Amino acid sequence: MRIGELSRRTGVSIPTIKFYVREGLLPAGRLTSPNQATYEETHVRRLRLIRALIDVGGLSVAAVREVIAAVDDPDRPVHELLGEAAERMVPGYGGAPPEEGEDGGGLVEARKRVDALIQEREWRCYPGSPAAEALAIALAALESVGHERFGEVLGAYADAAERVAGADLEYVARHVAREELVESVAVGTVLGDALFAALRRLAQIDASARHFGGKGERAE
Amino acid sequence: MRIGELSRRTGVSIPTIKFYVREGLLPAGRLTSPNQATYEETHVRRLRLIRALIDVGGLSVAAVREVIAAVDDPDRPVHELLGEAAERMVPGYGGAPPEEGEDGGGLVEARKRVDALIQEREWRCYPGSPAAEALAIALAALESVGHERFGEVLGAYADAAERVAGADLEYVARHVAREELVESVAVGTVLGDALFAALRRLAQIDASARHFGGKGERAE
Numbered sequence: 001m002r003i004g005e006l007s008r009r010t011g012v013s014i015p016t017i018k019f020y021v022r023e024g025l026l027p028a029g030r031l032t033s034p035n036q037a038t039y040e041e042t043h044v045r046r047l048r049l050i051r052a053l054i055d056v057g058g059l060s061v062a063a064v065r066e067v068i069a070a071v072d073d074p075d076r077p078v079h080e081l082l083g084e085a086a087e088r089m090v091p092g093y094g095g096a097p098p099e100e101g102e103d104g105g106g107l108v109e110a111r112k113r114v115d116a117l118i119q120e121r122e123w124r125c126y127p128g129s130p131a132a133e134a135l136a137i138a139l140a141a142l143e144s145v146g147h148e149r150f151g152e153v154l155g156a157y158a159d160a161a162e163r164v165a166g167a168d169l170e171y172v173a174r175h176v177a178r179e180e181l182v183e184s185v186a187v188g189t190v191l192g193d194a195l196f197a198a199l200r201r202l203a204q205i206d207a208s209a210r211h212f213g214g215k216g217e218r219a220e
Numbered sequence: 221m222r223i224g225e226l227s228r229r230t231g232v233s234i235p236t237i238k239f240y241v242r243e244g245l246l247p248a249g250r251l252t253s254p255n256q257a258t259y260e261e262t263h264v265r266r267l268r269l270i271r272a273l274i275d276v277g278g279l280s281v282a283a284v285r286e287v288i289a290a291v292d293d294p295d296r297p298v299h300e301l302l303g304e305a306a307e308r309m310v311p312g313y314g315g316a317p318p319e320e321g322e323d324g325g326g327l328v329e330a331r332k333r334v335d336a337l338i339q340e341r342e343w344r345c346y347p348g349s350p351a352a353e354a355l356a357i358a359l360a361a362l363e364s365v366g367h368e369r370f371g372e373v374l375g376a377y378a379d380a381a382e383r384v385a386g387a388d389l390e391y392v393a394r395h396v397a398r399e400e401l402v403e404s405v406a407v408g409t410v411l412g413d414a415l416f417a418a419l420r421r422l423a424q425i426d427a428s429a430r431h432f433g434g435k436g437e438r439a440e
């Protein structure tokens with residue numbers, strides 16, 4: 001198909017498509033004449049992936065480039081691919097750790113609590129995993145704003161995370177072909193976060209309506 | 221305390237502190253002379269909140285301003301405050317819906333599935349809630365990249381969301397004073413997302429190591 005049809009099919013403007021090609025997110029079309037290129041179904045699929053990661057996942061172009069690089073990597077052992085894809089999706093991955101004031105310093109303590117949680121749950125994760133570090137940073141941040149006791153409900157969060165990860169794996173095992181594995185994990189991880197965040201809001205609104213009363217209309 | 225001490229205590233540079241004051245995120249200090257101001261513990265606390273929302277929650281300055289506005293609002297019914305605070309934290313809230321191509325259009329179907337889920341779970345949420353719309357957008361995006369059957373595991377995600385929302389409420393009811401409620405919900409919502417995303421990665425890495433084998437060292 002021509003670029004105009006690719007644009008109509010995906011809702012992405014022609015200049016944006018050209019930008020993605022320049023940025024290396026989308027393979028160039030096959031040239032049929034010096035100034036005309038033709039595009040395939042794989043371009044439609046890839047454009048949808050890019051838009052989903054940007055619009056719904058809130059990823060930057062640079063972050064999308066990393067995901068795409070993982071997706072396009074030649075075969076490597078499945079576990080390694082999945083582990084890496086999951087790691088690359090950690091929020092704030094590659095960023096600097098938050099600044100620490102002189103009476104901050106809760107990060108060292110938070111890391112110990114994360115290690116204890118991983119041992120207690122018998123989670124098999126790479127030592128020094130970026131996900132473990134991201135968790136420690138989030139815990140330390142909660143502590144820094146006066147929520148030192150949030151750790152008390154960490155077990156409930158971990159239970160929920162296991163339930164979601166189990167559902168993710170079940171879905172992957174049931175519906176995803178080997179060659180689509182990394183793409184699925186990448187997109188499922190980013191969109192799954194957005195999905196879960198929205199569900200958590202709905203469940204919070206419901207829990208607070210039940211607990212504190214108020215109008216809280218039922219959506220009927 | 222002087223601005224230099226505020227900077228040392230929080231790890232936020234003096235120019236950044238002045239920027240937050242100009243942007244209306246942080247109240248100005250009390251002037252003790254024409255070019256000297258003094259700051260209180262409330263400034264330390266507020267600065268930590270701002271940094272946590274930006275560094276860990278990944279919020280923009282504009283989004284932080286919205287959260288702060290909710291935090292500083294005079295008393296309104298608790299349920300309304302909580303519901304609103306949760307709504308404002310929906311990812312992509314206020315943004316435009318994603319572009320739709322001519323063979324997209326899955327959003328209408330996705331909205332129906334979200335309505336059905338809300339009824340089935342008997343979740344009390346505002347009709348047309350931004351959280352419900354965010355959920356529909358995430359579902360439609362998954363569908364657009366070939367994951368139409370992700371809905372099969374939506375129940376597991378909803379279970380997990382209820383578990384987390386229950387834990388959030390338990391924490392709030394146990395440890396949070398009335399006057400800190402909105403701040404707690406705002407920060408807990410943003411940081412809780414980051415916390416849960418990190419836990420989900422860890423649990424995914426564990427699930428994939430168990431299922432697919434591979435080196436998956438235990439962190440011991």
